[in-house]
Amino acid sequence: MKFRYIKIPTKNPKRKWISRPMIPIILSAQKGIVAQSVNTDALLDSGADMCLFNAEIGEVLGLEIEKGEREPFGGIEGGRLFAFIHEVDIQVAGIDKTIKVEAGFVRGLNTSAILGQEGFFDAFRVSFERDRNVIEIKSI
Amino acid sequence: MVRYIGLRVAWKIGTIRLMKKAVGKNEIDLSKKLKSYEGQWVALSLDHKRVLGAGKTLKRAKEEAEEKSKQYTFIKLPPYDINYIPAF
Numbered sequence: 001m002k003f004r005y006i007k008i009p010t011k012n013p014k015r016k017w018i019s020r021p022m023i024p025i026i027l028s029a030q031k032g033i034v035a036q037s038v039n040t041d042a043l044l045d046s047g048a049d050m051c052l053f054n055a056e057i058g059e060v061l062g063l064e065i066e067k068g069e070r071e072p073f074g075g076i077e078g079g080r081l082f083a084f085i086h087e088v089d090i091q092v093a094g095i096d097k098t099i100k101v102e103a104g105f106v107r108g109l110n111t112s113a114i115l116g117q118e119g120f121f122d123a124f125r126v127s128f129e130r131d132r133n134v135i136e137i138k139s140i
Numbered sequence: 141m142v143r144y145i146g147l148r149v150a151w152k153i154g155t156i157r158l159m160k161k162a163v164g165k166n167e168i169d170l171s172k173k174l175k176s177y178e179g180q181w182v183a184l185s186l187d188h189k190r191v192l193g194a195g196k197t198l199k200r201a202k203e204e205a206e207e208k209s210k211q212y213t214f215i216k217l218p219p220y221d222i223n224y225i226p227a228f
Binding site: 006041056 | 167168178198199214215223
């Protein structure tokens with residue numbers, strides 16, 4: 001399945017937009033016998049160890065965010081933040097495969113969703129074709 | 141013969157240029173559509189062509205979108221003055 005990069009605005013007059021490898025996913029979580037789901041565009045981040053989601057998405061899914069296991073995450077600037085781990089299902093729009101992933105939910109995340117190595121990149125073959133502005137996702 | 145080869149090369153270069161031009165337009169361009177939604181949650185139609193709702197919270201964007209459609213996808217827009225790197 002092929003997806004197109006998404007152009008997001010920037011304030012830099014020299015670069016009025018930036019193209020990001022984002023793909024549409026359906027995130028769902030089971031709450032009792034009911035499964036709640038949310039559609040969102042997720043950033044493919046091969047540098048991220050795990051999948052991270054904005055806590056607001058988790059709340060729409062009916063998750064009690066702070067009841068998840070608290071796990072530290074760090075970035076290149078040396079800072080640290082805490083994510084709460086919950087099990088969720090991820091389906092890439094247009095691909096008939098759902099993966100169960102232990103993902104972190106973070107308050108104040110500047111994006112809606114980040115798809116990282118554990119759980120996502122080990123379940124799909126991801127090809128970035130930046131020159132053509134295309135991302136290809138294949139189920140492994 | 142030389143003319144034939146020349147025409148073939150010119151045709152090939154032209155085709156490659158056209159292909160490059162076509163794929164260059166491959167992105168989903170939200171740069172104008174989302175310009176006024178910096179830092180907000182935006183609910184978009186599944187084809188990304190229409191903004192159905194927006195707000196400082198996901199809940200607000202969802203409420204607005206549900207008045208217009210039952211199908212939508214969310215995007216949380218970062219501040220536009222930052223470049224993304226895998227850090228927080």
